[in-house]
Amino acid sequence: MTKKLEDLLKNKELLVSAALVAGDWVKTAPSGKTFDVLNPSTGDVITALPDLGVDETKTAIDAAYTAQKAWAAKTGKERSAVLRKLYDLMVANADDLGAILTAEMGKPLAEAKGEILYGASFIEWFAEEAKRVYGDVIPGHQPDKRIVVLKQPVGVVASITPWNFPNAMIARKLGPALAVGCAFISKPAGETPLSALAMAKLAIEAGVPKGILSVITSKSSSAIGQEFCSNDKVRKITFTGSTEVGRILMRQSADQIKKTSMELGGNAPFIVFDDADLDAAVEGAMISKYRNNGQTCVCANRIYVQSGVYDAFAEKLAAAVGKMKIGDGFGDGVTTGPLISEDAVEKVEDHIADATSKGAKVITGGKRHELGGTFFEPTILTGVTRDMKVAGEETFGPVAPLFKFDDVEDVIEQANDTIFGLASYFYARDLSKVWRVAEALEYGMVGVNTGLISTEVAPFGGVKQSGQGREGSKYGCDDYLEMKYVCLGGI
Numbered sequence: 001m002t003k004k005l006e007d008l009l010k011n012k013e014l015l016v017s018a019a020l021v022a023g024d025w026v027k028t029a030p031s032g033k034t035f036d037v038l039n040p041s042t043g044d045v046i047t048a049l050p051d052l053g054v055d056e057t058k059t060a061i062d063a064a065y066t067a068q069k070a071w072a073a074k075t076g077k078e079r080s081a082v083l084r085k086l087y088d089l090m091v092a093n094a095d096d097l098g099a100i101l102t103a104e105m106g107k108p109l110a111e112a113k114g115e116i117l118y119g120a121s122f123i124e125w126f127a128e129e130a131k132r133v134y135g136d137v138i139p140g141h142q143p144d145k146r147i148v149v150l151k152q153p154v155g156v157v158a159s160i161t162p163w164n165f166p167n168a169m170i171a172r173k174l175g176p177a178l179a180v181g182c183a184f185i186s187k188p189a190g191e192t193p194l195s196a197l198a199m200a201k202l203a204i205e206a207g208v209p210k211g212i213l214s215v216i217t218s219k220s221s222s223a224i225g226q227e228f229c230s231n232d233k234v235r236k237i238t239f240t241g242s243t244e245v246g247r248i249l250m251r252q253s254a255d256q257i258k259k260t261s262m263e264l265g266g267n268a269p270f271i272v273f274d275d276a277d278l279d280a281a282v283e284g285a286m287i288s289k290y291r292n293n294g295q296t297c298v299c300a301n302r303i304y305v306q307s308g309v310y311d312a313f314a315e316k317l318a319a320a321v322g323k324m325k326i327g328d329g330f331g332d333g334v335t336t337g338p339l340i341s342e343d344a345v346e347k348v349e350d351h352i353a354d355a356t357s358k359g360a361k362v363i364t365g366g367k368r369h370e371l372g373g374t375f376f377e378p379t380i381l382t383g384v385t386r387d388m389k390v391a392g393e394e395t396f397g398p399v400a401p402l403f404k405f406d407d408v409e410d411v412i413e414q415a416n417d418t419i420f421g422l423a424s425y426f427y428a429r430d431l432s433k434v435w436r437v438a439e440a441l442e443y444g445m446v447g448v449n450t451g452l453i454s455t456e457v458a459p460f461g462g463v464k465q466s467g468q469g470r471e472g473s474k475y476g477c478d479d480y481l482e483m484k485y486v487c488l489g490g491i
């Protein structure tokens with residue numbers, strides 16, 4: 001019998017069964033409605049949360065609007081100190097935060113702790129950036145004119161985030177927003193709100209003032225999203241999730257020309273050229289494809305292998321996949337947990353069935369795991385062609401479709417033949433080819449001879465229909481700032 005989550009925690013107060021609204025913990029929705037948070041490995045109910053609605057969202061927005069001015073008036077150093085304290089608390093509580101994340105999302109505990117430290121790295125990074133929000137002094141265009149450019153916080157920020165990284169996707173937004181003096185209202189995915197609530201608990205302990213941070217819990221997000229987009233006290237929508245929902249939010253934000261940041265869907269190509277280090281390419285493919293059970297926006301969705309090394313790569317990849325251990329994220333040595341839902345399993349099954357119906361072969365996996373539930377066998381397909389669903393749609397599961405190609409120009413054309421443009425990867429050793437391919441790929445991010453590119457120090461984001469804006473890096477504050485040009489005359 002799996003231990004109860006609460007019994008695993010050192011700091012049991014981090015398991016919060018209440019929403020955070022305008023600085024108050026709300027255990028019961030005015031409607032009395034609740035929703036269950038489930039463990040995807042077991043189907044067990046972890047806890048029930050209040051199912052909040054538009055009225056509670058408005059309360060949070062009003063409080064944020066009032067509190068934000070005083071928060072913006074603090075010095076960057078004062079805001080930096082609060083963020084640094086939050087970073088220290090997240091690291092000190094990483095074991096508990098990881099356990100909460102594994103329980104509600106299913107990823108193996110080691111991976112969950114890794115996500116906590118990844119999320120914390122954004123808080124640390126923006127604790128440092130908080131002190132460096134610089135403007136400009138520009139030489140005047142007339143003798144009596146002096147010109148300065150100020151950078152000021154946008155104001156109240158509304159955030160909507162997905163279930164696959166329930167800590168890091170929020171931290172990647174919360175960090176810069178708080179650093180520059182914004183207020184922040186989080187709407188985490190209904191599947192995984194506990195990680196957001198635990199981080200909010202620590203944020204308050206770190207000194208985030210009352211009203212500056214709210215976490216709205218509800219099973220569905222559409223009504224709350226509509227309030228975010230239509231309430232003119234909200235100056236920015238920052239969204240991470242599917243391109244389909246990103247479109248909805250952008251349309252809803254258009255009436256008020258509301259600023260938006262969009263971190264959307266992906267369809268990453270992973271290209272192995274015949275001069276690649278094949279063992280390194282297999283290692284990179286394993287992490288790029290099967291991290292988080294294939295449920296990341298930057299997962300390799302299409303694997304293109306040059307014909308001269310195709311068979312050897314397929315054989316080596318199959319051997320590596322055979323070493324994966326599927327199971328409950330709390331299990332010893334488990335490398336791969338369940339998929340998040342039955343819908344996710346059915347999408348994986350649909351992509352496999354479509355590919356095999358058009359001639360692809362399953363060389364590993366291909367069906368639900370014997371553990372049952374939403375566990376699925378890590379899968380490799382060979383003989384994959386561009387007319388198959390796996391070529392154009394984000395599978396978001398543990399399926400590695402291997403395409404064969406002959407020449408560079410052809411594989412670049414295939415890699416770019418998608419509406420998405422988030423992450424891409426390739427393995428090659430010829431320096432001229434490396435530069436030419438990296439420049440030709442239409443993606444926001446390119447991994448060369450590596451399958452893991454995500455870090456707080458680099459600008460994370462996509463082009464085309466994978467989104468707009470960047471998260472992390474020295475550019476990460478830009479999306480939460482307004483630029484103001486001041487022209488001083490009569491000097």
Ligand SMILES: NC(=O)c1ccc[n+]([C@@H]2O[C@H](COP(=O)([O-])OP(=O)(O)OC[C@H]3O[C@@H](n4cnc5c(N)ncnc54)[C@H](O)[C@@H]3O)[C@@H](O)[C@H]2O)c1
Nearest residue numbers: 161162163188189221222225241242245263264265266297
């Ligand atoms: N680019 C990135 O950084 C990034 C990171 C993680 C996930 N993703 C993408 O997210 C998708 C998987 O996550 P998902 O299934 O949770 O995506 P999703 O778009 O279905 O849901 C994301 C969030 O939006 C909310 N939502 C759904 N419909 C909404 C609506 N009409 N109005 C307002 N909010 C709404 C959900 O409740 C959830 O909190 C994949 O496409 C993946 O590529 C992108």
Ligand SMILES: O=C[C@H](O)CS(=O)(=O)O
Nearest residue numbers: 164165295296297298454
């Ligand atoms: O799912 C997409 C996230 O951005 C994952 S990560 O940032 O690459 O870890």
